[in-house]
Amino acid sequence: MTASQEHDWILRPATRSDLQNVCELINTCSLALHGVRVDAQRNVDLTWRQPGFSLETDTRVAVLFDGRIVGYSEVEDTEAPHVRAGSWMRVHPQFNGLGIEVALLDWVERRANETIAKAPSEARVTLTQGIQDEDLSMKALLEQSGFVSKRHFWRMEIDLLGDLPEPAWADGISVRTFVLEEDLEALVHAHRNAFCDHWGHVDVPFEQELREWGYWIRNDPEFDQTLTFLAMADATIAGYSSCDPRHSEDPAMGYVSVLGVTRPWRRRGIALALLHHTFREFKNRGQQRVCLGVDAASLTGAVGLYEAAGMRSTRQTTIMEKELRPGVDLSLQALGGGTES
Template structure:
């Protein structure tokens, strides 16, 4: 694909650099860029082209409108940014990378300016009178990115942690509240009920914004139907009769660590909290991973979780191994629709 006519946001990068949107055939070079950054920051790769292809095919995501790539004169991809904006468009998310060998050319600044302007052009899609923010995240150790965010008017909003446990011995038997059973979810039957239960459980997650039900359903079904790594036998539901009381949705491994199982989504609905169900779901998941030969299990968590998830994971034997930090910039003042506390 040819470079587009240079947009004003990119006037600060060298004239010999070119800019264009991503195309489906770019997942390989984009993954290479992401992994060059990961090698510098973490010492290992994190991404695969297959996962990126799946992500780029998400409902509502438009490569031509929502991405920009920056190329050096020799044709090497050196910068990338993407914007994620879904209804009700009050919290938009951006993610980007700049090649470590091409910092200092204005690439990161230009990409950040482009994605902010792109988000501002979508303000009219948010409900009238609501606050709209743009969210950026990075590793807590990536001080250059944090400095850039601060210069561009972003403020530190929240820390998130990756926690890991090494299974050195037998996993305790899950201790379930009376009347609760844990089993794999039934594909083709329980999708809508499970997706609704996830939404209800995560209303108490800091920063959560309720999406329209059908939008939520479309996004989850894209994952269920098209993710090659999706394994329904690792999606567990805690049932109280015919009601879903909680869930633990797991993945057999992470691209960056094929030996680590991953708990992608763990939640308990309010009526069943403080009864040990969260710990029981964890132990059930750990036992299944151990049965499959996984000895290392990880998950991500809000470091200041409103529901006390971090303390739960610590009780289960998990430890923080990495931290991320989210920055936010208010694009429009108004009523904040996001969950900030458990007052509701």
Template sequence: MICTDLREYTKRAMTLADVLTVTDLFNAASMMDIGLMDTDPEEMKTHFQTPGMDLGTDTLMIETPEGRLAAFAEVWDVREPRVRAWCWGVVHPDFRGLGLGRALVNWIEERGRWGLRRVPEGLQVSYVTNMPEINRAANQLYADCGWKWVRQSRVMQIVLNEAPLLPELPTGIEIRAVKPGEEAPVFRALQESFLDHWGVVDEPFEAYYNRMMGFVEHTKDFDYGLWLAAYEGEEVCGSALNLIYTTEDPDMGWVDVFGVRRPWRKRGLGLALLRQTFGEFYRRGKRKVGLGVDASSLTGATRLYERAGMKILRAYNVYEKEIRAGKDLTTRSIEA
């Protein structure tokens, strides 16, 4: 029997002891929405230990009178200056239609207003979320709450029925695996390349480096041999940080972070990095490779992935809510 009186439900912040329960909620919702598992406890524990995240202020659990987790929200507000945060609200399928989704959105917006104290006056603060395109109720909820649809993100995949084509490297470029101790210049190159991505805010490199190294150190089965970087002499031109494991499909490798710096774009390096990545996965027995991409990528990433043979698996709608008006520090466009 489902309790329909939300006044009987309790709210609290999560702790790391709740990781398994929160993971189960995310996976139940994902199975309902897209028919796939979304995550696993180790991945979620790494996520919730991101430097700068405070579970006490950045998460909300809503539990039934019996103590069952019915809904969860988080604000991933870890980048300085804190003018832009990603957020998610998830309702367990058993408890949808009761108004819990709107309660999550209300909390997210309240959390946004609370966070203004940490942002200098005069700067715009906005929150962003995404959800499966096919979850019509969730999309309608955010639209009804005044969130603006801004774009789509997509998951793309290639099926490797045979050994992939060898990369054709631009003259003077070599691709090799990143070794422990070589991370800093590669992360500098990735951070620079991502400044041309929609919605990105420049942040101090030390903060970016610490967050990304935490990801590397805590990711299950992280394989440095799959983290590729392209070099021209000693200069890092681009990189593909790849993961051997994805929860949704054990036969699929994942391109987690991919970027090429401006001076080396439009020279075939991106395609070469992808083909090298496909080859490394193929040698490890992976017959599928996936990644996520902004469907309206300012750098043309979607077209690159299509040229490499990748196809769209599914789409997510991205919504944005302005918490405070002001000067926008995010990337919205780039020079041709």
């Protein structure tokens, strides 16, 4: 067998039986980029089973003739108004340079172009992909294909050492934990209000967003409603911190999945109090660290808040974007209708 024959491969849709091998590929890529293992199975499984996502049409695996999976890509296009398709790819580091990444990206672009017909006729349509800054070869490939760097996001962390600050709640605010069957609809309303002025926000129908939250919460085997904290103003959710018990790369690190304060209740210290409450709860549960993700140029000043809470940036992800069709941009790019500098 020649070297080229040994490395022959095909692309095909992923199947449920590929789950473990795809997750092992993701883990191998994480080890190569960051030197850490990642437990991706929960997230990949939830993504594959989410309503509107089809393994047949929305995934591809690169498979060697001996059955090994050495590449994976997916396109997520489950949300109306279908103006932004998300994607990501992984290729086994030992099989870079064989054309696998090129073929996967070509499939991603062809699949993403199918979203154009579903978008409003006047709307700009884009394809995005988040890449780790260490992945220089993937960044170069995307740039060669017409992607541009659009935004940076940081992972920020804090070590839970010593005595942690007690939360200082604003007058009229109390905190309690989330109760799924009682609070889900109100939490989604609060989230929509809190994030409608964040970069990249696109309005989606409320019922669609409610279904999505319900799916991810009810089907996540690790979701713990006692790790979602609600800052209450009487019966109204003024702010919230929804957390995962562990990060996929570090079982000793808690993860703040989303934190927000509704617009009427901002500038009253509620976000900082929620962070302090969250940190103390994770420490009480034995976690050593906490992390979250944030837009590095947050329109609402989130980075300054997290730094004030003692967090530091430990990793950067770049959002790469390719325009599939020009038009009216339905995503928020700046506050007040202006253009960001």
